[in-house]
Every structure is written in structure tokens, then in C-alpha cells.
Amino acid sequence: MVWWMEIMSSVDTSRNSSRNGIFAAPLSVEGIDDNDLDGYIPRDILLKGTRIVIPRPDDTGSDDQLMVFWVQNAIETTIFDQTYPVGIIDPFIYVPLTPQQMATNGVAQVYYKFWKRGGGNPDESPPRRLTIDHTALLSFAEPLAVNATLWGYWNNNTSPPLTNGGTLRIRPLDSIAQPLDVAWIVWRGYRSLNGSGPEVAEAYGRWEKTLSATDIKNGFYYVVPFQNHISSLVDDDSAIVVCQLFRGGRIIAESEKGLVKVDRVTPGKPGPFGLTSHGETIMGITFVPKKQRPVSIGISAAAGPFADIAVDTLADGFIAKSVMDSGTLTINFTRTQDELDDDSIDVKYREKGQADWTDYPMSIDLEPVADRPVGTIPLPLDAGLFAEKATSPGPTVWELMIELYKGGGGNKEDSNTLEFTVDQLAPVNTKNPPRKIRPTPVPVFVNGTPLPLRNIDRTWISSNADMNFTVNVAYFGRRPDDNLIVWLSSATQGSPRVEVYNDKVPADGKFDIPSSELLQFTNGRVNLTYRWDDWLGNLGEESVPTPILTLVLPQAPSLTKAPLVPETDPNYSEALYWENFDGGIAAIVENAFITNAETGDNVFVVVTRSDDETNFVETPKQPWANANLSFDLGYADLAKIFDGADESVGAKIHSEIERTGIPNALSPSAIITLALDIAGVTPPNPPDLDNPNLQLPVVRGMSGVDNVIAAADRDKPGTFRVTNALSDPDIEPGHTVKCYLGNSTIPFDTFTPLVPVSEFEVVIEASDMAKLTPPSDTARYTIEKTGVGKNVNKSLPQAVTVNRIPVVLPEPTIRIRRPDLRDYIECYAMTSPTSGYVLGLQIRKDALLPQGTVITAHFEAHSNAQGTALIPGTPASATYTIKGPTELDVAGVGTAAHFKAAQPKRLGPAVWGKYWYEAQGGQQSSIPIIKQLDTINNSFQYCDLTEAPV
Missing domain, CATH: 2.60.40.10 (Immunoglobulins)
Incomplete structure (x- = not known):
């Protein structure tokens, strides 16, 4: 086929290349600016992928073929190849561009090629340059939420009010940014306090700012608009904000993630109505910087406290762990009978037994009397100030009181003194410094079998309803109401553990676990893990998983994969036809996916019609042999499942292991497709066609x-x-x-x-x-x-x-790219598409054509398939001399003028070309060959890339 290599070298010049100056419509890549000639791919697209967008060609029809090529490091890869049976319908074709394809740093090019009707008229796009860079970005500090509380909240006390927007601060960017760099500020909202879970779509925002030298040196502020971006965040929500820096359209640096919590719900008020139309708070209180009070005229102690405060506790005055974990300890202040609009409060606290009081770091102004809640005003304090102290010999007892300043002036009233207890020490802990300690030793298995293996079999389980254990209860800080949790797990790495005990334990440490719990584990070592928790919810450390017994139960067999049917590969996606039964069809039960099978077990395969569970067949049983087993699926059996349907039907296939005394082990099912419907008279000897x-x-x-x-x-x-x-x-x-x-x-x-x-x-x-x-x-x-x-x-x-006829010359052949789709005369058949449209006729070596024989090649075009309606201007002839026996003979005939005369305009009527050759002055001739002719591509270009007229 050397002669075709000669043609290929000339055909390659037919590409719509830059030297030809004509291309198919350019492609684009989603997320990449078409004006960016280097095509820098953003990092988020490198991570998640994107799509190549290709416009529908001007002329499209049945069996058009689209191929997309990726070129990188001098290697060209086909990443898309699809034929369109009815032509391309949609205005654009979308081709996935995956992260795996963009995994290698460097410069790549992507381009596409249309093959008209799958044949030999190519139409190629200009290449799109893409630049891939996975280099880690420079990093800088996270944006700060200005005016957030000590606990990181924007709420109804934020000043200026959130209705004016939320202010972010980007810190100085020295040594990172340059003037005219662009900062992108990306804001995302979440229905959680830690920026996790589903994103709030309506909160999303992305804003750009071109940086000046001052912005870089001093940092800058940016106000997030309230509408949508903050207003959609209501109760215990949050936002994540990231700043990205771009230079020349390419990302160069990215900040750490900043978090701001958003809570616009006022206690006692329905919905996010924490702001008036003027942005003022209506929560009843406002935290303000600690006030320097004038000398106060206090109320006589004999008169007793007038200000009354209370706090919710558990039994014995303990504060629940959940309250401490929330970060807020709420003190309930009962409104007094005599109130003024400017009333103010200071808070004092100390560990019980200490002489001096500690001032709370902020003062509290009460709102005007008309805006205060009815009855009780909640004072939310920082729970972190009241954590358990490592120096306390036991749980820490706190005392707290408030000073109520009437009208904010010098007359104060002391409240009653609250006393509450905080215990954040989990069982089996120490103080000074506080740390968790794993509990030891492992509970004693009182009625277990002898060590060292302590084998437990079914006989032992049948004889012992419970496993009896004794656990160590002599640990620091134990209370009788501490709770014990015990888990068992197989020693195999990654095996799930099962909770088998969760309750109080008597003072002697004895507890029982039902022996039946062991039946859910696989044979081998079984580990025990345990943990003590206290009544407040402080969780102790878990013990180290420790083997306590060896399980030696007979295990039921299992199959984890459906039978493999090679004729349906890949992944059962190919239907089964009559032709598949030539040589037989097998279902293979793979031994690698069988566990716990034993000698004496039997294996078989079941095929069931998907829409009729009563229509099934079973293969003969085979003994398990610790190897793959192959089962014949005969045509007669599968035809029974098919049951004469007039279209394809689905059938479920699974395998089973049979063991006396227990239910059969069933594999998962796979769906195979039976396509046994046939056109015409049914053959009498199926599957013989x-x-x-x-x-x-x-x-x-x-x-x-x-x-x-x-x-x-x-x-x-x-x-x-x-x-x-x-x-x-x-x-x-x-x-x-x-x-x-x-x-x-x-x-x-x-x-x-x-x-x-x-x-x-x-x-x-x-x-x-x-x-x-x-x-x-x-x-x-x-x-x-x-x-x-x-x-x-x-x-x-x-x-x-x-009956015989006079001898004829061997018929010539031409080059056809896809004869199954387009048995046409096309550009692919030309020996030199860019220099004159020469149709190459290959002449087969024959005794009638000895070396030196002069032949004449002929071509003409007709408007009918019979070759009897000649198109004027299309007949062409050319002589050729037959070469030696080792050389290929390719006779060229025709010019661009002849082929353009056959197709004088785009979308014209169908045309057929006739070609043959003669020798001996016409006394010998090959039989004329007639094929449809088409030398115009999808973009209405001739083979020499000139435009076909309308």
C-alpha cells in the first residue's frame, strides 16, 4: 500500500491549516476567555473540568463524524469521536474536558475535524491554545469581618447596622500584589455556623477591585451588599469569604478562608426582625465597652438585694455541658419596679472561696423601657469565662452578681449572688494540667474459655446466654451515675464496630453482654473498646481496642459479584444476539468474589426475566472447587426467558451457593439484555441463522x-x-x-x-x-x-x-475513507487535493497489463445513478504507462475544473461519477464503476479549500 502513502502525504496538505487560510468555525472552552490567546485555565476548572463548545457546521447530514484532538508534548490524542446518524441537530456540541486530561502542566492545543457524512471531505478548526498550570498559589491572611463580636458574629447589634452592608477588611498585600492586579472577593453563605453543609445559592457574590499602591500597602475595605448576600442569612448561619489575586487574567494568590457568623434573629421576636427601619437594636440590651463608674451610693445590705438574677442549672446546681459548649451562658435578669430609660448593668464573678471579684469585660446598657422584653431580660455572657479551672480540687463553683445602675448614674443596686457549678472533666481524667487518659485495663472476661486463644464456638454460645465481664471502677472522679459504653469489632483493619452495652454499671463493675452479639462478626480475633461518660455529657477517652476472644464459628458462604458473562462486556452493556451463540455463551462465577465456601457446597446460576419472576432457568449445579466455575447458557434456555418477545427484554442473572441446613447464599444480580427477536421467517435450527x-x-x-x-x-x-x-x-x-x-x-x-x-x-x-x-x-x-x-x-x-463474455480488464479502485458509510468519490480519493483535483485510479497487476502497457484513464460525471445523464464539462482522460511488477500503479485523471463542473454550487442535486480505463486502443476496457460524488465539505469548501458558490 505504498502508493497510498504517497497520497497521504499530499492529502495531509488538504487540512484547513494556517497556510491555507481557511478553517472551520473556531471552538471555545467554557470558563476561558476567548480573548485570552494563551488560554490560561482557571484553577477551579483544572479541579472540576469543563466543556469544549463546537458550533454546528453549515452543512450537516446523516453519519457526519466529529473528532476532537488534544495535542500536548508532541503527542496527539483523540478525546472525542462520534458519528451522528441523522446529522447534528443542536446548535452546539459539548465535549467534556476532564481534570485528568488537564493533569499535565504545560501548553496544549485542542482542535476538531468534521468528516462529511463520515467520508473523505474533512473540515478542520483552527487550534485553540490552552495553558495548564497546577503550581500552588501564594497564600495570604484571611479577610476579616469588621465589627464582628468577640465570638465572630454579625448580628442586630452590629454598628453600622447590617442593612447598610457588611464591611470586610483585606490586610496589606506587600510582597504579593502589584498595582493594577485585580482582587476577586468571593462570598458564599451556609446554613451552619462553621461554613459547612449546603451552600445558600442566593447569598453568593463575587466582586472585583483593581488594586492601587495604597491598597497594597495599607490593605483595603470592601462592603458586602445587604440585599441577598446578607439578607438571605438569618439564624445561626455563616459565610465564607476568600480573596483571590489575578495578574493578566491569571490567578497568582489566594487568601485563607475567612468566616463570619450571621444571626439576625432577636430572642422573643419572630423571624429575622432584629433591626428597625433605622437599623437600631431592639433586643432589650446592648453590650458596650466597660464603663468607668462614679462613686456609687449603694443600697444598704439590710434592705436586701433589689435586682434579682437567676440561671438555669441541672440538679445540684451544675451547668449542662451543652450550654458550656454553645459559648453562651444566659443569666435571666428580672425587671425591677422602678426603671429608667438609661439603666445600666455591670457584671462581677469569682470562683467560690476567692476574696476578690472580677469585672466582666463589658458593661450592658438596657434599651429604653418601652423596648425591653416583658418580665425577664436575658443577659448572654461569654461561657468561656466560666470554664472549669484546673486548679480546683473538684468541679469549679462560680459566684456571679450584677450591679444595676439606675439611669446609668451613681445609684446602684446589687443583685443576689448566683452560685453554679461547672464540671468539664470527663471520667478517667486528671487536672493540673487537665488531660484525658485512656481507661485501663480491659474488662475481665469472667466466663470466657481458657487463654491464650480463648476460642468461642457455637457450642459455647449455645451454652452461655451472656458474656460476663468485670470492669475497673476505681478511677479518679468516678460517680455512681457514670455511664459505660462498650463496642465489639473484628480485628480486621477497617471492620465496623458494634455497640453492645450502654448503661450504668454497679459498684462492683460487673456487667453482661448477650452472647448472641458475637454472631454478627467474622471468624478471628474480636476486639473490645470501652468509654466512660458522665451525666453532664462529658465524654471520656476511648480505651485502646484490645483482643478479648477468638471467634471460631462456621461462616455462611457469600458471593459479592454477579456472574461474569464475557459476551456482554463491558459491564453487561452488550446485548446477546443469535450470533453470540456461535461457540457458546458462558456465565463465569469468579472464585475471587466467594468467601467462606467449603467442600460440599454446590454452585449454580439463575437467569430470570426482569418483568416476570416466574420465568426463570437454573443451570446444572457444580461443586465448589476453589476455582472459577463456568456455566453454559444455551440458546434454548435463554429463548425460554425471551418467550417470543418482539423486542429486546432484560433478564437478571445471579449465582447461588447451596449448603445443606442453611439458606442459599445469593450473589448480587446483574441485568443482561436478550435481543433474540428476528426479522422474517424464523430459522428452523436456532441459533443457526x-x-x-x-x-x-x-x-x-x-x-x-x-x-x-x-x-x-x-x-x-x-x-x-x-x-x-x-x-x-x-x-x-x-x-x-x-x-x-x-x-x-x-x-x-x-x-x-x-x-x-x-x-x-x-x-x-x-x-x-x-x-x-x-x-x-x-x-x-x-x-x-x-x-x-x-x-x-x-x-x-x-x-x-x-454465460461467458469477452475478457475485461481488472476494475480500478479508488481511496475511500469509510466505505461502510460513504462509498463516494470524495477529496480522500484525490492524489493531490490542493494542486488540481486528480482522481487516483489504482490499477491491479494482471497478465493483460504487462509492464510498458499504455492505458487511458477516464472520468465523467452524471446526474443519475445509472451513469446515462452526462453533465457537460466533466469528461476527462489521461494516459498512464504500467510500471514494473514491484511498483504500484496509480493513474491520475481529472482537474479541479472537471469536478467543480460536476458540483457547480453548494447544496446542489446529487451527482454520480463514472471512472474506468482502456487499453489496446479501446479494444480492452474495465467495467465502468459508478459512485456518488461529493467534493464539498461541511463548511461548503471544495477540496482545494476554495468556497463553493451559493
Whole structure:
């Protein structure tokens, strides 16, 4: 095939390349600016992928083929190859560009090529340059939420009010940014306090700012708009904010994630109504910097406290762990009888037994009397100030009181003194410094079998309803109401653990676990893990998982994978047709996916129709042999499942292991597709598709004699007729009949009716009649469902008598890219598309054509498929001299003018080209070959890349 290499070298110049100056429409890549000639790919696209966007070509039709190519490091890879049976319908084609494809740093190019109708007229796009860079970004400090509370909240006390927007501060960017760099501020909202969970879509915002030298040196502020971005965040919500720096459209640095919590709900008020129309707070209190109070005239102690405060506690005055973990300890202040608008409060606290009080770091102003809650005003204090102290010998007891300043002035009233206890020390802990300690030793298995293995079998479990344990209760800080949790797990790494005990334990440390809990574990060592928790919810450390016994139970077998059916690979996606049974179909039960099988177990396969559980077949059983087992799936069995359906049906396939005394172990099911429906008369010996019950064809030449071709018929059209018997089913519009002569595997014609018919006739072209081989040849046909290419119902061959004709020269061949789709004369057949449209006829070596023989190659175009309607201006001839026996003969004929005359404008009527050659002054000739001609691509360009006129 060296002669085609010569053609390929010239065909390559037919690409729509920059030197030719004509391209198909350019592609684009989503997320990459078309104006960025270097095509820098943003980091988020590198991580999640994107799509290539290709516009539909000007001219599209059936079997158009699109191929997309990726070129990097001098290696070209095809990343997309698809044929469109009815042409390209949508205005754009989207091709995935995956993170894996963009994994290698450097410069890549992507381009596409359309093959018109799958044939030889290519249409190529200009390449798109892409720059890939996974280099880690520079990092800088996170943006700060200005005016957030000590606990990181924006709320109804934020000043200026949130309705004016929320202010962010970006800290100085020295040594990172340059003037004219662009900062992107990206804001995302969440329904949690830690920036996790589902994103609040309406909160999303992204804003740009071009940086000045001052912005870089001093940092800058940015106000997040309230509407949508903050207003959609209501109660215990949060936002994550990130600042990214771009230079020349390319990201160079990214900040750490900043977090701000958002809570715009006022206690006692429904909904996010924490702001008035003027942005003022209506919560009843406002925290303010600690006030310097004038000397106060206090109320006599004999008069007793007038200000009353209370706090919610558990039994014995303990504060719940959940309250301490929340970060807020709420003190309830009961409103007094005599109030003024400017009343103010100071808070004092100390550890019980200490002489001095500590001032709370902020003072509290009460709102005007009219805005205060009814009855009780909650004072939310920082719970972190009241944590358990490491220096306390036991739980820490705190004392707290408030001073109420009437009108904010010098007359104060002391409240009662609250006393509450905080215990944040988990069981099995120490103080000074506080740290958690793993509990030890492992509980004693009192009634277990002897060490060292302590084997537990089914007999032991049947004889012992419980496993008796004794756990150590002599640990620091134990209370009788401490809770014990025990887990068991298989020693195999990654095995899940199971909670088997969760309750109080008596003072002697004895507790029981039902022995039946062991039945859920696999054989081998079983570990025990335990933990003590106290009544407040302080969780102790878990013990180290420790083996306590060895389980030696007979394990039920299991199968974790459906049987493998190689004929349906990959992944059961290929349907089973009659042709698949040639050589047999097997279902393979893979031993690698079987566990706990034993000698004596039997294995078999079950196939069940998906929509009818009562329709199933089972294969014969085979003994498990610690190896893969193969089971025959016969046509008769699967045909029973198919049950004469007129279209494909699904069937479930699974395997089972049978062991006496226990239920069968079942594998997962897979779905296989049975496509056993067939067009025409059903063959009598399935799955043999050679069908003696199909009626034989009748072939006639111009002389009109059935199945006898006279010599004078050989250069003239004939007919091929099939007539069904009365009982045969009709040929339907959904069927395709393919007609064959001789041993050819390529049909000379196909037939599909528009309505059901019982007979048909097709024309045998003169060129095909000439191929019939004397003294006799055969004719046959197949019938199948259109577009399937499977279950091809085949007639037996019909013998045809063929009388001899004068010797003819071997027929020439031309280069065709996809004869199955486009058996056309196209640019692909030209020896030099860019220099004159020369059609290359390959001449087969033959005794009639010795070296030095001068032949004349001919071409002409016709407006009909019979080659009898010549198009003016298309006939062309050229001589050629036959080369030596080791050299290929390619005779060129035609010019651009001849082929353009055949197709003078785009979207014109169909055209057929006829080519042949002669020798000995015309006394010898090859049989003319007629093929449809098309030398205009999808973008309406001729082979030489000039535009075809409208």
C-alpha cells in the first residue's frame, strides 16, 4: 500500500491549516476567555473540568463524524469521536474536558475535524491554545469581618447596622500584589455556623477591585451588599469569604478562608426582625465597652438585694455541658419596679472561696423601657469565662452578681449572688494540667474459655446466654451515675464496630453482654473498646481496642459479584444476539468474589426475566472447587426467558451457593439484555441463522430467463426478485434486506419498504452483472431489523447460470475513507487535493497489463445513478504507462475544473461519477464503476479549500 502513502502525504496538505487560510468555525472552552490567546485555565476548572463548545457546521447530514484532538508534548490524542446518524441537530456540541486530561502542566492545543457524512471531505478548526498550570498559589491572611463580636458574629447589634452592608477588611498585600492586579472577593453563605453543609445559592457574590499602591500597602475595605448576600442569612448561619489575586487574567494568590457568623434573629421576636427601619437594636440590651463608674451610693445590705438574677442549672446546681459548649451562658435578669430609660448593668464573678471579684469585660446598657422584653431580660455572657479551672480540687463553683445602675448614674443596686457549678472533666481524667487518659485495663472476661486463644464456638454460645465481664471502677472522679459504653469489632483493619452495652454499671463493675452479639462478626480475633461518660455529657477517652476472644464459628458462604458473562462486556452493556451463540455463551462465577465456601457446597446460576419472576432457568449445579466455575447458557434456555418477545427484554442473572441446613447464599444480580427477536421467517435450527425456510431469490438478465444470465446480459442491468410464500411474514418498514451476488460480503443493493410487502425487486446494475463469474455463480439475501446489524436472517444461495463474455480488464479502485458509510468519490480519493483535483485510479497487476502497457484513464460525471445523464464539462482522460511488477500503479485523471463542473454550487442535486480505463486502443476496457460524488465539505469548501458558490 505504498502508493497510498504517497497520497497521504499530499492529502495531509488538504487540512484547513494556517497556510491555507481557511478553517472551520473556531471552538471555545467554557470558563476561558476567548480573548485570552494563551488560554490560561482557571484553577477551579483544572479541579472540576469543563466543556469544549463546537458550533454546528453549515452543512450537516446523516453519519457526519466529529473528532476532537488534544495535542500536548508532541503527542496527539483523540478525546472525542462520534458519528451522528441523522446529522447534528443542536446548535452546539459539548465535549467534556476532564481534570485528568488537564493533569499535565504545560501548553496544549485542542482542535476538531468534521468528516462529511463520515467520508473523505474533512473540515478542520483552527487550534485553540490552552495553558495548564497546577503550581500552588501564594497564600495570604484571611479577610476579616469588621465589627464582628468577640465570638465572630454579625448580628442586630452590629454598628453600622447590617442593612447598610457588611464591611470586610483585606490586610496589606506587600510582597504579593502589584498595582493594577485585580482582587476577586468571593462570598458564599451556609446554613451552619462553621461554613459547612449546603451552600445558600442566593447569598453568593463575587466582586472585583483593581488594586492601587495604597491598597497594597495599607490593605483595603470592601462592603458586602445587604440585599441577598446578607439578607438571605438569618439564624445561626455563616459565610465564607476568600480573596483571590489575578495578574493578566491569571490567578497568582489566594487568601485563607475567612468566616463570619450571621444571626439576625432577636430572642422573643419572630423571624429575622432584629433591626428597625433605622437599623437600631431592639433586643432589650446592648453590650458596650466597660464603663468607668462614679462613686456609687449603694443600697444598704439590710434592705436586701433589689435586682434579682437567676440561671438555669441541672440538679445540684451544675451547668449542662451543652450550654458550656454553645459559648453562651444566659443569666435571666428580672425587671425591677422602678426603671429608667438609661439603666445600666455591670457584671462581677469569682470562683467560690476567692476574696476578690472580677469585672466582666463589658458593661450592658438596657434599651429604653418601652423596648425591653416583658418580665425577664436575658443577659448572654461569654461561657468561656466560666470554664472549669484546673486548679480546683473538684468541679469549679462560680459566684456571679450584677450591679444595676439606675439611669446609668451613681445609684446602684446589687443583685443576689448566683452560685453554679461547672464540671468539664470527663471520667478517667486528671487536672493540673487537665488531660484525658485512656481507661485501663480491659474488662475481665469472667466466663470466657481458657487463654491464650480463648476460642468461642457455637457450642459455647449455645451454652452461655451472656458474656460476663468485670470492669475497673476505681478511677479518679468516678460517680455512681457514670455511664459505660462498650463496642465489639473484628480485628480486621477497617471492620465496623458494634455497640453492645450502654448503661450504668454497679459498684462492683460487673456487667453482661448477650452472647448472641458475637454472631454478627467474622471468624478471628474480636476486639473490645470501652468509654466512660458522665451525666453532664462529658465524654471520656476511648480505651485502646484490645483482643478479648477468638471467634471460631462456621461462616455462611457469600458471593459479592454477579456472574461474569464475557459476551456482554463491558459491564453487561452488550446485548446477546443469535450470533453470540456461535461457540457458546458462558456465565463465569469468579472464585475471587466467594468467601467462606467449603467442600460440599454446590454452585449454580439463575437467569430470570426482569418483568416476570416466574420465568426463570437454573443451570446444572457444580461443586465448589476453589476455582472459577463456568456455566453454559444455551440458546434454548435463554429463548425460554425471551418467550417470543418482539423486542429486546432484560433478564437478571445471579449465582447461588447451596449448603445443606442453611439458606442459599445469593450473589448480587446483574441485568443482561436478550435481543433474540428476528426479522422474517424464523430459522428452523436456532441459533443457526442459515435459513432454508427463506424463499430463494430469482435473478434475471435482459433476456428474461430465471437464474440464467446470457452473455449479452453481462453488460446490461438485471433484476433480483424475492417472493414470499403465503404463510411467510411480510417484510416490514423496520426491516432491511441486503442483496448479494457471488461470494461478495458487500451487498450490491438494499431494500426497505415504506409499507409491509410480501415481495420486492431491485435492479442489478450492469457493473454488478459483469462481476458474475461463469459458468455459474450464486445469489442470496439477508433480512434484519434496520440499524441493528445482528440477528441477520440468511437465505441459502441460489445457483445462477452465467454465460461467458469477452475478457475485461481488472476494475480500478479508488481511496475511500469509510466505505461502510460513504462509498463516494470524495477529496480522500484525490492524489493531490490542493494542486488540481486528480482522481487516483489504482490499477491491479494482471497478465493483460504487462509492464510498458499504455492505458487511458477516464472520468465523467452524471446526474443519475445509472451513469446515462452526462453533465457537460466533466469528461476527462489521461494516459498512464504500467510500471514494473514491484511498483504500484496509480493513474491520475481529472482537474479541479472537471469536478467543480460536476458540483457547480453548494447544496446542489446529487451527482454520480463514472471512472474506468482502456487499453489496446479501446479494444480492452474495465467495467465502468459508478459512485456518488461529493467534493464539498461541511463548511461548503471544495477540496482545494476554495468556497463553493451559493
